[in-house]
Structures are given as C-alpha cells and as structure tokens.
Amino acid sequence: RAFAPHCIVAQAAPATLFAIAPPREAPRLLRFLSGKAAVWFLERTIPATLHTDSESIILQGGPGVCTACGDFSDTTKVPSPTGLSDTYRPIWARGIYGSGEIVAVTDSGLDYYNCQFSDSKFPDISQSIVGMTSANTPAGRAPNYQHRKVVAYVQFDPKNYILSDGSTMLTQYKSMLPSGFNFSAVPVDSIDLVEGHGTHVASCVAGSQEPGVSTSPCTSNSGTSPGVCLGNAGMAPLAKLVIQDLVSSSIFTLSSQRNTPVSVITPSDIAVLFENAYNLGARIHSNSWGVTCTSFSNNKCSAPVAYHAYSRSSDNFTWYHPDFFLLFAAGNVGNYGSMSLGYPANAKNMLTVGASDYGRDEIAFFSDYGPTADGRIKPEVLAPGYLIWGADSAGTTGQASCDLIQKAGTSQATPLVAGTAALLREYLRKGMYYDGTARDAYAIPNPPAGLLKALLMISGHTVIVADPANDVSGQAQLGVPTQRQGTGRVTLSNIMFPSSSKRLWFTATANFTSAGTQSYCIQVNSNSAAVRVLLYWPDYPATANSAAVLINNLDLLLFRSGFSLRGNFFTLGTTVQFDNVNNFEIIEAVLTPGNYIIQVKLNARNAPVAVQPYYLAVLGDFKGADPNYCTPTCPDTQLCTLNQDYLTFTCAPTIPKLCLGAGSCGSDHLCTCRSSLYSGIDCSVLTSTYKTTTACNNRGIVVSGSCTCLGDALNGYYDPATNCSSCLAPYDLDTSSKCLFDTACNGHGRYNPSTRVCTCYSNATAGYWQGVTCDTCQANW
Secondary structure: OOOOOOOOOOOOOOOOOOOOOOHHHHHHHHHHHHOOOOOOOOOOOOOEEEOOOOOOOOOOOOOOOOOOOOOOOOOOOOOOOOOOOOOOOOOHHHOOOOOOOEEEEEEOOOOOOEOOOOOOOOOOOHHHEEEOOHHHOOOOOOOOOOOOOEEEEEEOOOOOOEOOOOOEHHHHHHOOOOOOEEOOOOOOOOOOOOOOHHHHHHHHHHOOOOOOOOOOOEEEEOOEEEEEEOOOOOOOOOOEEEEEEOOOOHHHEEHHHOOOOOOEOOOOOOHHHHHHHHHOOOOEEEEOEEEOOOOEEOOEEOOOOOOOHHHHHHHHHHHHOOOOEEEEEOOOOHHHOOOOOOEOOOOOOOEEEEEEOOOOOEEOOOOOOOOOOOOOOOOOEEEEOOOEEEEOOOOOOOOOEOOEEEEOOHHHHHHHHHHHHHHHHHHHHOOOOOOOOOOHHHOOOOOOHHHHHHHHHHOOEOOEEOOOOOOOOOEEOOOOOEOOOEOOEOOHHHOOOOOOOOEEEEOOOOEEOOOEEEEEEEEEOOOOOOEEEEEEOOOOOOOOOOOOOOOOOEEEEEEEOOEEEEOOOOOOOOOOOOOOOOOEEEEEEOOOOEEEEEEEEEOOOOOOOOOEEOEEEEEEOEEEEEHHHHOOOOOOHHHEEEOOOOOOEEEOOOOOOOHHHOEEEOOOOOEEEOOOOEEOOOOOEEOHHHHHOHHHOOOEEEEOOEEEEOEEOOOEEEOHHHOOOOEOOOHHHOOOOOOOOOHHHOOOEEEEOOOOEEEEOEEOOOEEEEOOOOOEEOOOO
16 A cells, blocks of 8 residues: 555666556556656556457458468469478478477467377376476476477466565456456466467467378478478478467456457566577567557557567567567557557567468558557568468367367468578578588578578568558559568568579678678679668667667668669668668669679667677679678779768779789779689689699680680780690790780789789889879879
C-alpha cells in the first residue's frame, strides 16, 4: 500500500522496473515514479498477442497448395501437395537441410507428441522440460541434445517463475485481471492446448517426421542417416529446436473461451528469453508475437508505436551477442494502414518479417508495416503467410498425431524465414558460398547475425501491392526499399548456389574504428538485370522512447565519373540527400557495363564502443568487389575524387601508357587487360600456365592456335611471330635481353614496376623532364 519502502536504485546501465497497481492507484504510482531522478521514462505495458490471423482465411487462386510450410526458395513455381522434386526445392536438392543448427521458438508451447517432433528413442519429454533460469529448473532435468528435434522444452510458468522479491509472476498478474478469469485451465504442458499456435509455428521452422518410423516420403542423402523425411517438412527439416513456452493465454482466458488466445505472458525484460535460448545453444530465435498499433482514428492507425523497453532490450542483447539472429513477426493489423507495426518488431537489429500471399505474388493485406515512430522502414523482408500448412496440436497428452492445419499470419511468415536462416547458416558454416561445394578454407564457423540479415535482405524479390486502400492497386513497386515490403520476399536461390550471371559477394568482418570511408570496386558485366548493393550495420541500442533511434549513421554510395547513387534513394537531382534514420541502405539499379566504386562512410562514431561493424553485400552480374581493386595504376582512382556535392568529380591527368603495359586505360581510369594472359586491377596478375607452355617457349599461352606472349613492363615484351622466343620491336633494343624499354615514361625517365612511378631524368645528357609520365620540360628548360 505504501510506496516509501520500495527503493529505486540508479545503475550504470539502464534497468527495467515492472510495476503493477490497481486502476485507482495508478495515478499515485505514476506521480511517485515520475518524481524519481533515476527514472528515464514511463510507459504502459500492453499484453503481447500472437500474430496468427484469428480467422480461417481461404484464398482462391494459385496453381496449388503446398503441404510443406517452407517452400518459397523457387519463385517461378508453386509446389503441388506431392511435389518433392529438386525443381521445387533447389536448396534441399544440394544437401542443405539445416543440419547442425538449433533454432529457438518462443510461443505458446508445442505438442511434443506430433510426429513432426516426436522421437521414438525419447518418447517422454518430461525430463527435457527445463526452466527459464537455473533457479527455476526442477532438479534432475536438463536439455537433451541427442533428441532428433526438441533439445529443450523451456517453461516460463508464471505460477512457478520466482521474481526477485520472492513473489510469483502469476501473483502479480492476478492483481490486474477482472473476475471471471480462469487461472488454472491450461498449465504449462507439452501439448500446446491453447489453439496450437506454437506447434504450427515450430513445424514451419523445422518440422519433419522421423525416418524409419514415419510413413511420410523420405529421401536418402549423403551425410544424413538414414535420411530426411521431406513430406510435410518445415523449412529446415534437419534443424533442432529449443521451445520456450510462454503459456499462451491460459491464465488470461475466460473459462467459457478456453481455447481462444488473448495474449501471452512475457518477462518484464525479454532479454531473459534470449539469454536462455543462447545458453542452450540456439543462434536463431523466432518470435511470432508482439504488440501492434494501439492508436486508431477512422479505422486507421493514427500514431506510430514508440521504441519500447522491449525494443531496446532486443537491440541491446543482439549488439552484445553478434552471433544471435533475432526475428519477430510484423503483426496482422496492416489493413488499418501505415504505422500499424508495433513492438518489439520496431527494434533496429532484429529482422522483422511481413507476410506475402502464398498463391499470388502479392503482399498480404493484413501484414503490418511502418514507418516506426522515428521514420524507419519495417518490416525488412516478406515471406509467405497465407494458406500455410503446418502441424496441428491434438490437445491431449501422449496422443500421437500427424495432423496438419492451415493458418495465416505473419506468425507463419516469420518461422519460415527463421528456417531459411538455418539453411543459410549451414551453407556459410560449410564454406559453400565460394563455389557451391563444402570448403573448409572458406568456412565461417560462427556466422554473424548481421551477415545473415544482410544476405536475406539482399535476396528479396519485389512483390506486387494489391491493396488499393494503402497503395497503388496491382502495381509492382519498382525499386526498394518500401514500407510495405522492405527489400522484398526472401528468395534463397538468389543468394545460395547462384548462377554465373548472378554473383554474390559479401564482407563478413568489415568495421570502422573511427569516422571515415572505405571503398570497394566492381566491374558490371551486363545491363540485362539490376545490380543490388546492400549495407547493414548492427546499431548500438538507443534509450527507450527516444525520438531518434539511430546512433551511428553510415552511408552507402555507388559512383563513377559523372554518376552517383545513394542508399535508399533513387532520384538524385541536385540536393544532397542521405538516409539518416535506418541502419540499412540498399541500392538497386540497372547499370551500364563498366567500373563503379562502392563507398561506405561512417559520419561519426557516437556509440561508446571502439568498433562499429558493418556488412556489405553485392548481388548481380559483376566482378571485382575487392578494396584493392580501387587502386589501379591508370591512375589510382583516389586521384579521381567525388566532390563534396556528391555529384561532381575532380580527376587528375590520366597516365595512358601504364597498366604495366599489358592493357589499356579506359575513360573510367581503370585498366582493361589486353589478353587472358593478364588479370588484376593493373594487369599484373599472370596466369601460371604460361610457365609450362613449351609451344610458346614458356613465355606465353596458346590462344586460338597462336601464341599470346608476355608483354608488360615487368616481365618483358616477346614476339608472337617467333613463338615468344625473341623480343618484340622496339624492345629488342634492350641490350640486357630483358625485352624491356621505358615507353611508359616516354623515354625520359625510368619506370619502377613495384611502385608504378616514373622517375624523370634530370641531367645535362638526358634532359630535364617533369610530369607524371615525364612528358614536359622542367621550368627554364
């Protein structure tokens, strides 16, 4: 009754105080808390809801309905109920099933006895049921990593969860609920009695039937024994699960509405969920719940949802655990228009997932979207959320079932992307991104979450907006990102096992330690399709309820002489304009073939940390993307700089006779090598086969039946007419028989191939010369 005995202690890091009071006492509590200097902000806590659509939505159209939750990796086909061919599932066909990955699913629980999760070796899940913390874990219980699917079933039971003051979470919640609610109708269990939301969601991530036990179609595959069952399987059929049971509304449900979900009970600081999953080995965390738009006017959302304490907690945990990939569903009130997205989905560092139609290439009408209160784009990606089949909860302890059910919502889209992340993570861990085969030398043992987010975002396929109340009806959105779909629908085939005309390149360890720029260069090969460049950086957590949430602001530029594009903006004009609210930027454009510079710029390092990491990815028909590619010798591109207006350039004079003499310098100041014998930024890289080509006297290679000889300022110039056995004129004048002559310096100096600089003669015999290529006389000469 009295507030005085309760202390609020200021800490070095922000702490969360969860306070409950009867309605009549709330004003006094607010006055008390707002008068404390240690309190930064106050906000109302709203019970989080599950993000499955509450109605049975049957969508007409589409060539078929897939019984597997996770099939959207091939955008050109919609699988049939029995279609398990490689054509439909190109990632599975290459042996990537999510093996070795653990995904945590925080939801209403799980029907452990459904055949998508059960294990004949471990028929009783009870010994694997653990608490959210060690203090809340019953004696003798521990995770079971030998289980084929469920390594841990985690209880977050408000009846048993002990708070720091010794009371239980349930005791506190009871004080704010009206009479008539049944507090014990559905306890924490392993059958997911309330609606089966968690069971369906978990099956979309990694559901699969047991090989050798199931009657489902199974396929043998190298590296798996005895195989993997793909019939009715989720996105990552060989991944394992940590299930965190939030007691989906069992205590919030009127006894007369026992199976109707209302909300889930979550900790006052949701980092408790993340830390628990992380300690159990999960590096991907899928969440299909949250709070959506709370302010309405004329059947539209009237105000964006603020950056909540849950949002900050999410950003804080992912910042300090860079290998923890967090996903949240956008929510299902998108039909109320913009600003419908709430929290914690409005956090910066997680991947927020919206829903697309399954049978049509459209955004689902119910999918929530931004902008957030500070103007950021959310969601970042889409995935199918309509007509999704998944496991159904039988609702009876010990009852084996293989039942399926259709559901719709961003709740289904999010676990599909979580399963996709498991496939991508396995792909990166095995080093398969290099050439499609497992290579230890290229393996990324613990892929950063930021890299997963960047790659999934750049994979996006732009879909159609078919909601005339909120956007242009039936028109494809040209260019990304947009508030409705972010960068588009996740499409694995764009980034895994890409074709020769669609290359993927990325950075995995790039960072800034101070303000500055870092440059990369690419050579675009074709204008037949767009090139995508995406920059993402995990950002330091902001203070909850901040008006501006971005802490460190990075910018993305793509330019060549006379042309430039900025991240997240497509029409340039003459005004300098940069995105200063999002922590990702993307450029998508059909580019004229040629060389381009990609520049990443950190304007200021505001976060109290030494290193700001970032992840850059490029997708399209190009080559290059090496920082050293930006420093060729004709001239070094640093001599051609972008002016402060970010539209015009200042370039130094060209050096027409360099590129080591093995290529020509183009108007873009980059070398084009003369033959396949040479490569590299300055044509200095030689193919090793010339050393063993005896037909060309070990000084060249055979091309179309004739010798292509060495011809550069470092190795000499040889005559193809003699099969490279003698010097090419006028290099035969070199009495040392090295076939070299300093044409690069116009005969007025000596060229140093290692430093790529001319030292001009300055004496009475050879003359007094100056200039980059020694082409003009010194003053007074």
